[in-house]
Amino acid sequence: HKVLLINGPNLNLLGSREPHVYGSTTLAELENGLRVQAQGLDLALECFQSNHEGAIVDRIHQARSDGVGFVIINPGAYTHTSIAIRDAFAGVDIPFVEVHISNVHRREAFRHHSYLSGIAVAVMAGFGTLGYSLALQFVASELC
Numbered sequence: 001h002k003v004l005l006i007n008g009p010n011l012n013l014l015g016s017r018e019p020h021v022y023g024s025t026t027l028a029e030l031e032n033g034l035r036v037q038a039q040g041l042d043l044a045l046e047c048f049q050s051n052h053e054g055a056i057v058d059r060i061h062q063a064r065s066d067g068v069g070f071v072i073i074n075p076g077a078y079t080h081t082s083i084a085i086r087d088a089f090a091g092v093d094i095p096f097v098e099v100h101i102s103n104v105h106r107r108e109a110f111r112h113h114s115y116l117s118g119i120a121v122a123v124m125a126g127f128g129t130l131g132y133s134l135a136l137q138f139v140a141s142e143l144c
C-alpha cells in the first residue's frame with residue numbers, strides 16, 4: 001500500500017521554528033524516521049512538503065493517479081484557511097489523517113477551526129512529532 005505524507009507551509013523549518021511549540025526534530029529527521037517505520041509496516045511512504053497551496057492541491061490530485069491509499073497531512077496554517085485543499089480531498093476521495101504537532105485547541109482562537117477535520121478520518125493534535133508516527137500506525141491498521 002502507498003501512503004503519502006504531506007507537510008504544508010513553514011514545516012520545512014521544523015527543528016528551528018518556534019522549538020518550544022514544534023520541538024527540535026527537523027523535517028528530514030521526521031521523514032527518515034517515518035520511512036523506516038513504514039518499511040516495517042510494509043507500506044511505501046512518499047514524503048512531500050510545500051509552502052504553496054496550489055502545489056498541495058496538485059499533489060493530492062496526483063495521489064489518485066499514483067494509487068495512494070491513505071494520506072497523512074499536516075496542512076500548517078492552510079488548515080485554517082483552505083477550502084481548496086478540503087475540496088481536493090473530497091474530489092479524489094482518498095482517506096486522510098490530519099496531524100498537528102501542537103494542540104491547536106489550546107492556542108489562538110483562529111487555530112481552533114479546521115476546514116479539513118470535517119472530512120478527515122482522524123485528527124491528531126498536541127502529540128508533538130510523535131503524532132505522525134501514531135497516525136502512520138493507525139493508517140497501517142486501516143490498510144492492512
Ligand code: DQA
Nearest residue numbers: 074076077099100101102111
Ligand atoms: C500546525 C498548527 C497550525 O496552526 C500552524 O499554522 C502550523 C503548524 C501544527 O502542526 O501544530 O503551521 O499545523
